[in-house]
Amino acid sequence: MAPPSRPSLPSLPKSSPEVSPEDSQGFSYLRRLLLAPEQTELERLRGRLEQFTLQPQDVGRVLPDAIRLRAKQDSRLLASMIPITQEALSLSIKQSPQLISDSIAPILGSAIRKAIAHAIREMVQSLHQALEDSMSWRGLLWRWEAIRTGKSFAEVVLLHTLRFRVEQVFLIHKKTGLLLNHVVAEGVSGQGEEVISGMLTAIQDFVRDSFGQPQDQGLESLRIGDLTVWIEQGSGAILAGVIRGAPPMELREVFQETLETIHAQFSELLQAFKGDATAFQETRLPLEDCLQAQFEKTPQGLPLVFWILLGLLLLGVGIWAVQARLDHQRWVQLVERVGQEPGMVVTSVQEQGSKTIFYGLRDPLAINPEQILLDFGYSSDQAVFRLTPFMDLTPEFIHRRAMIQLRPPSSVVVSWEGTALILAGEASHAWIQQTQLVGPLIPGVTLIQMGQLVDTDLNQFETLKAKLEGEAIRFRPGKSSLSQDQRSSILRISETLQEIDRTATILNITPHIYIQGFTSPEGGKEINRPLSLLRSKTVLNELAIGSVRAINLQTIGMGPTAVDEPLSPTGIGVSQGRQVGFQVVVAPDRASESRQ
């Protein structure tokens, strides 16, 4: 663009040398008088032009319109802005990644969701197709074909089900035959595409020259076997698609539209192409849109094998569901059983990982909860009991606790009236005493009735007492020595005394046994009393009882009668004639104590 030319000023007549200074001043005065406004304006404009600089405000006013108008003309402005925009975007991402992230997140989120949905649809379709191909009769035939021909199964399936697939797309610079861009379908490997690009161009040139066709004409299609190459001609570029199968004519339109789009966007770059195809990387997306494929529609309905598999699956699920239901019921029953178990209170049941934990209370006399687990077929790995010990005061546990603590012998009959314990039958004196001590301390036991309980040791004592008191050792008249025939009685009495001593020890009593000597009424009082005492002492001396712990032996000379003198502590005097008898006396209070 040429620089703005300076506006020419009206030329003023130069003052001639003949003009005097006075005339010159007058002329200037006249000029000011006539042209003063114009001259002032002229001076202002001159000053502005001489100091002209482009102000940002001036550019700002015209910039939006200038960009819009320039963009209408061609895409050069757009092309020149691409590298600046890319660099600015790159710098912006480096400096403020969060800003960019926030800006594109709404778009990306939607795009990702769409992509995932698409991928899932494809996966389901692929699974369905794989089932169809693998399990159907047709699939088996294809598998056999694959084995027979040495091809892969996938290849055979593709050959039979593929209607068409665009495997490769070449974008070729028309003038040079150089490759601008190249895309391939998934699973297809491209090789030597630059050379293929050149050969495609050469073949076109060859055919065009051979048949005298003009430059804008060219090959539209090449075909070999099931491969077809469709070529679309543009003014600056050629689009060639390598297609397997029989493509529909609609695909032509796709190729044409793609090529037109590329020409619209890259026309200047195509004209100025000098071998660097970097700028044409942006054609990748439209070219990939050309990588279309169409397969045979799968028959309606699903193969029998699918239904069999589905049936088996449902059967498996059903069995699993029934089993799960039974397991659940068993588990519920277990929980109920634990909750209802006497002596056990479940306050909460919690799941922790694969274990169930029971919290609550348990009487130590209650059943071991792990035994319940085993009864229901569970192991201790599946449930844990965290039960705090407590005392169950229901009658059942009071009874159980009483039986454990008292341990009654088999001769004792135990019965309950509520929480009152009734004992009957026979028991040893020691057990009765223990029961009297411990029984009231058992929690929950309100009363112990022992009225019907017989003390076997006390009975024994009474029997022995009666036996001893029935014994009598006889003497000859006037004699205090024992005759031989009384020796056996002495031995028997000695044994009885030892038994009484043993029983009294058990009963914890001290019975007084009086050995009472008697005389006949014959003779005088002075003779009979000493004689009777002597006789009792003789018997005491003869008794072979060794050491005794409980009993207290005492000799008494009763004389001929007991009426005259009360010689026994009981006041009972019985004349037995010339003999010695026995009387057992237990203090009434001690006897009654031991009886209770």
Next chain:
Amino acid sequence: MKEQGVVQKKVCMLGGFAVGKTSLVKRFVTGQFSEKYHTTIGVKIDQKSQRVDDTEMLLVLWDVYGEDDFQKVRASYLQGSAGYLLVIDGTRKETVEVARQLHTLAVQTMGPVPYVLVINKYDLKESWQVEPIIYEDLARNACLVLQSSAKTGEGVEVAFAELAKQMLKV
């Protein structure tokens, strides 16, 4: 997909029949296509990567079938070339004239693009028939004139490297 930053250039191999163009290309690249393309469509295409300073180049070599009485070089094959190798057989004087005609065709088709003048079959120097004075006019505008031998490989790499360098300058 195209590699980024690689500059592609179309290069034509021009010369008379049996001057050794295909042998020179063979020395330079590992071919992909059969030579029968020469007799079918009159051209065989190969490619070779070449680095010039920091620039990675891909030379797409159009080995155009040698012009003889039976087959003429198709001008359309020369279109879009960024440079060419003009090959003369040093043992056959008549190949200079064929080269001259092809050079004229190239200038008409491609315009003034860089080219390297190669006097081939230097390994048969004892039966040399071509003197520099004969091809002086062809050498005048060439960016490089050299003697080569496809048999020994002499001069081959240099010829392509120099042509690549000159093409990059244009």
